[in-house]
Amino acid sequence: MSRLPAAPMGEFAWLVECRDLATVHRLHRRLTTPALPRGVTDVVAGWRSVLVVADPEQVEAVEALVGSLADDPAPTDGGSVEPSELPALEVPVRYDGPDLAEVAQLTGLPADEVARRHAAGRYRVGIIGFSPGFGYLTGLDPALHVQRRETPRTRVPAGAVAIAGPHTAVYPQATPGGWRLIGRTEVSLFDVASSPPTPLWPGRAVRFLPA
Amino acid sequence: MTDAETRVVVVQQPGLHTTVQDLGRRGFARWGVPRAGALDPFAARLANRLVGNPPEAAVLECVQRGPVLAFPTAAAIAVVGAPVSGVEAGRRVCLDPGSTLTVGATREGLRCWLAVDGGFAPPPLLGSRSADTLTGLGGGPLPAGTHLPLGPAGPVGTVGPGAPLAESGPGPAVRWPPVPLGTVVDVRVVPGPVATNQSLDLEWRVSPASDRVALRLTEGPVRPLGNVGEVATHGLVAGAVQLPPDGQPVVMLGNHPVTGGYAVVAVVIAADLPLLAQARPGHTVRFTAVDRAAARAAWQARLDQLRELERRLEQSD
Numbered sequence: 085m086s087r088l089p090a091a092p093m094g095e096f097a098w099l100v101e102c103r104d105l106a107t108v109h110r111l112h113r114r115l116t117t118p119a120l121p122r123g124v125t126d127v128v129a130g131w132r133s134v135l136v137v138a139d140p141e142q143v144e145a146v147e148a149l150v151g152s153l154a155d156d157p158a159p160t161d162g163g164s165v166e167p168s169e170l171p172a173l174e175v176p177v178r179y180d181g182p183d184l185a186e187v188a189q190l191t192g193l194p195a196d197e198v199a200r201r202h203a204a205g206r207y208r209v210g211i212i213g214f215s216p217g218f219g220y221l222t223g224l225d226p227a228l229h230v231q232r233r234e235t236p237r238t239r240v241p242a243g244a245v246a247i248a249g250p251h252t253a254v255y256p257q258a259t260p261g262g263w264r265l266i267g268r269t270e271v272s273l274f275d276v277a278s279s280p281p282t283p284l285w286p287g288r289a290v291r292f293l294p295a
Numbered sequence: 296m297t298d299a300e301t302r303v304v305v306v307q308q309p310g311l312h313t314t315v316q317d318l319g320r321r322g323f324a325r326w327g328v329p330r331a332g333a334l335d336p337f338a339a340r341l342a343n344r345l346v347g348n349p350p351e352a353a354v355l356e357c358v359q360r361g362p363v364l365a366f367p368t369a370a371a372i373a374v375v376g377a378p379v380s381g382v383e384a385g386r387r388v389c390l391d392p393g394s395t396l397t398v399g400a401t402r403e404g405l406r407c408w409l410a411v412d413g414g415f416a417p418p419p420l421l422g423s424r425s426a427d428t429l430t431g432l433g434g435g436p437l438p439a440g441t442h443l444p445l446g447p448a449g450p451v452g453t454v455g456p457g458a459p460l461a462e463s464g465p466g467p468a469v470r471w472p473p474v475p476l477g478t479v480v481d482v483r484v485v486p487g488p489v490a491t492n493q494s495l496d497l498e499w500r501v502s503p504a505s506d507r508v509a510l511r512l513t514e515g516p517v518r519p520l521g522n523v524g525e526v527a528t529h530g531l532v533a534g535a536v537q538l539p540p541d542g543q544p545v546v547m548l549g550n551h552p553v554t555g556g557y558a559v560v561a562v563v564i565a566a567d568l569p570l571l572a573q574a575r576p577g578h579t580v581r582f583t584a585v586d587r588a589a590a591r592a593a594w595q596a597r598l599d600q601l602r603e604l605e606r607r608l609e610q611s612d
Contacts, residue, residue, distance in 0.1 A: 096565060
């Protein structure tokens with residue numbers, strides 16, 4: 085076990101540095117499940133860090149917590165389940181996106197092969213950012229790595245299944261976006277009436293099921 | 296109007312950018328939801344206190360040119376923040392049924408917050424009525440014709456028929472923020488996670504491209520060490536000063552996105568975020584570096600200032 089270095093982010097928060105994404109996910113899970121530690125108001129995963137935000141009234145307690153954080157690759161707090169053992173979120177998808185033909189051209193693969201390879205992937209939520217419920221999924225087949233569009237769309241529909249670089253994602257709301265749209269899903273990835281409002285968390289496994 | 300009917304305020308003219316804000320959505324950043332909320336939560340609290348609301352009641356955040364509002368029923372309002380041309384800031388003002396209030400233009404600062412007795416009460420989402428202008432959650436700038444529902448009238452707001460228009464509350468006007476507002480905005484910063492090649496005691500110009508999400512600053516000699524512009528995306532806090540490759544700093548405000556991929560070279564201290572909310576395009580922002588102990592003490596000092604003002608209001612009621 086080794087102490088995780090932490091850089092202050094202002095006077096009431098810290099960026100805890102992690103050597104890889106698996107460490108980020110283990111730490112994020114420890115700090116958010118079953119609940120946030122006392123005095124912590126939020127925890128945000130980055131690609132190589134976890135931001136820990138303190139309630140100003142409790143900053144000393146949180147500072148002590150942050151200073152004590154160590155990476156434990158084999159957690160022994162009995163009963164805690166490794167993120168990889170939890171069931172994957174299944175996302176039904178129709179592969180009929182407006183950029184599918186262009187992606188086929190860019191990758192040199194037939195469109196149905198693009199779809200097959202995308203659906204065959206074993207994905208994991210890397211980080212959640214950009215918009216509510218927007219999870220950057222890791223694990224995309226390298227043969228499908230394409231650049232973003234040169235000109236982003238001013239409006240990508242909610243439910244669009246997209247790829248860009250090494251990641252894939254589902255747009256939870258209609259937003260501007262520059263990723264390549266290869267399909268769509270009816271599953272909602274952000275719902276203010278749900279608690280939590282998204283089924284995604286950093287480290288969660290995700291599978292796409294062709295409809 | 297019967298007791299069962301909801302009181303409303305009608306937006307006759309929207310002003311430049313008027314939104315409903317409360318103290319924001321705290322604790323949802325891990326799901327990609329910005330905090331949003333009033334960019335100066337102290338001002339919102341004081342405005343609410345002046346009209347007898349709980350501190351978390353929703354207010355209107357007005358920018359540069361405020362709205363024109365119609366009040367079909369009697370109401371008590373208060374404006375706190377930058378002085379405005381249409382109504383005296385820092386006082387409770389009682390309005391007759393059928394009144395029209397022109398908030399007017401802000402001077403010296405950029406924003407003010409308007410509370411009404413009972414609070415503005417559109418339906419809350421994720422526990423807050425704030426308009427998150429980055430994601431659209433909770434709406435956006437109010438268009439003309441908006442009918443805003445209010446909560447039930449509080450005891451302070453009850454005005455009998457025939458009471459004079461714009462009758463002011465007792466006691467001196469509440470002044471907030473407790474520093475003079477002018478063309479130079481002095482804020483304190485602590486160093487960020489990425490080192491810079493120069494001292495942080497620098498001056499910048501506020502760009503008109505600034506909004507609730509971030510203050511965009513132009514010109515200046517700062518570069519991070521090794522010219523690092525992009526970094527692995529990580530969580531952000533309000534006050535974080537990003538330095539993109541073009542060298543124009545971007546200072547996160549209360550409606551900032553939850554993550555960012557540019558180097559954070561400094562963080563404006565929490566006590567001075569209300570001052571950033573008053574920085575007008577064309578004004579100068581001046582950074583002074585302090586350490587975290589001083590930053591935390593400054594936050595306590597702001598809380599003490601707020602409590603002192605609230606105590607004085609209590610005595611004059």
